[in-house]
Amino acid sequence: MRDLGVGFRYLLKGQRWVARHGRQYGFGLVPGLITLVLYLAALVALAVWGEDFVGWATPFADDWTSPWIGLFRGFLTAVLFALGLLLAVLTFTAVTLLIGQPFYESLSERVDRDVSPDGTAPESGLPLWRELWISARDSLRVLARALVWAVLLFALGFIPVVGQTVVPVLGFFVTGFFLTEELAAVALQRRDVDLRARLALFRTRKTLIWGFGTPLGLAFLVPFVAVFLMPGAVAGATLLARELLGEEISEGDGADDADAADDGDGAGASQASGRPGATNR
Secondary structure (H helix, E strand, C coil): CHHHHHHHHHHHHHHHHHHHCHHHHHHHHHHHHHHHHHHHHHHHHHHHHHHHHHHHHCHHHCCCCCCHHHHHHHHHHHHHHHHHHHHHHHHHHHHHHHHCHHHHHHHHHHHHHHHCCCCCCCCCCCCHHHHHHHHHHHHHHHHHHHHHHHHHHHHHCCCCCHHHHHHHHHHHHHHHHHHHHHHHHHHHHHCCCCHHHHHHHHHCCHHHHHHHHHHHHHHHCCCCHHHHHHHHHHHHHHHHHHHHCCCCCCCCCHHHHHHHHHHHHCCCHHHHHCCCCCCCC
16 A cells, blocks of 8 residues: 555656746646647537437437436436546547657656656657657557446446445546556656556556556546646656666756756756756757
């Protein structure tokens, strides 16, 4: 159970890191804002035309008498919107990471440089288009796994008592697991750790993953919160990735001074800290 607290601390450390690095935080907000606008538009469209879609999809109910037709289609409309909302929560991170791949790649590398004892960060060496392709492919594979769990939990939700108590809790843990995988993938892909290896690695320390991802998933349910937490979540997931791989994490404050100097006068972080490789990308 100790790993639950460790995972949560990495989540908080990531938020503190971006709070001390204003420029990185500002860049990291851009992809989340773009994704938020797209998702809000989709959810509004679903709310406005969802009832019409349900009516079109259930012509067999046209001859039903009132109030059964209204109750039936109203229930399906509510289910459709709930599934759309669940899908939005499950895919928001993946879509934001895909849109913001260059932003978050740079942010994750900066975190690695700051906490690495020698001031260096792993680099994939792949061209941007290749990184985008790998990210999109892996995100779809993760989404397929998450949807299987979502459908299973949705079906279990109809079980009396258990469906209203145990199943929602399980749902948050499942969401936290896959959410953390998506976020940590930014750092792990640079280390050539593929999806299969990442999932195997995560299963060895599930409580650590839940400690990081479950509270983050709960926070993401609050409107607009995901946008503002995403940069810190990527930073925290980078620290988490180092923990999972047994890489040393330096707790020094020199990186903070470097970034402050960089934000203030544009000087390189390496000049402020005197460490090799601590440049602003």
